[in-house]
């Protein structure tokens with residue numbers, strides 16, 4: 001394969017950085033974006049000042065508050081984050097069409113064909129995103145995706161780490177094995193028991209030992225540890241599904257409450273679809289009982305949709321197929337799948353649908369301005385007041 005130049009970009013503490021744009025008083029303060037400490041909420045994003053207390057994402061919010069009692073907890077505004085992320089991706093798209101977005105705040109760029117050096121391009125884009133949007137990013141530059149992503153991680157925050165071709169293995173060697181893609185807690189534990197803690201040690205393991213520990217996966221792991229990765233940057237990466245779920249602090253058996261949770265999840269999914277100009281063909285429901293058995297069901301829609309009401313109706317029908325009155329639920333999840341930019345066949349003839357679509361667009365605009373709580377359907381209002 002010809003030599004490639006791959007850039008990896010990651011926004012630093014992205015949700016927190018957006019909150020700082022909204023409220024500059026938060027700058028330098030310990031705060032997190034996350035779920036409520038009263039429930040089973042977890043941290044989605046922690047400011048760098050909060051990280052000094054040992055707080056990190058996926059930690060229960062209650063635990064974070066024990067580590068830092070003065071911590072500010074902000075509830076997520078996903079609409080805002082999606083809008084800012086889109087502005088970042090638009091800046092990247094002006095640079096090259098060879099972009100693979102891998103999450104809301106991360107992307108790979110293949111700039112092999114650009115005359116400028118990888119470092120120059122990365123520094124220029126970093127300054128542009130900082131200057132035009134006020135958002136901090138970190139960059140990794142390498143001959144492949146694997147090494148570029150780890151280079152970004154090493155340089156955080158606001159770093160730009162370049163790994164020249166030929167130096168991949170030497171760059172990775174001193175780093176801990178868990179930084180390697182594909183090394184989860186189980187693999188890490190096996191390696192630790194074999195006395196392997198750094199990527200360099202893994203790369204140096206004899207093939208026999210690797211095979212006896214990991215079977216046919218062994219040589220593949222060693223290749224990664226040497227910094228080898230041929231995966232191409234795949235353009236127009238689109239999500240195939242999205243979902244939201246909620247674990248209750250106490251198991252719930254009340255129909256009205258469960259329905260209102262389903263409705264608010266349908267609203268979130270509808271909104272995320274509309275933001276991406278996508279529609280879904282399949283709606284999925286997940287229920288987990290108090291004994292942790294989990295059921296999932298899905299339903300194909302007659303027409304692809306991005307409307308809250310239609311997602312809710314399908315989710316409710318699935319719910320009614322699984323749930324018996326009074327049965328307690330530990331977790332409820334709603335998802336949409338088979339996403340695409342589908343044309344709606346009846347769009348031109350179905351006036352009701354167009355009216356509903358315009359209503360939803362207006363609602364999205366209000367939520368952008370005033371936050372997710374600003375518009376609540378009558379059903380949810382009744383429930384809260386009751």
Ligand SMILES: [Mg+2]
Pocket residue numbers: 010011012013014105
């Ligand atoms: Mg990030």
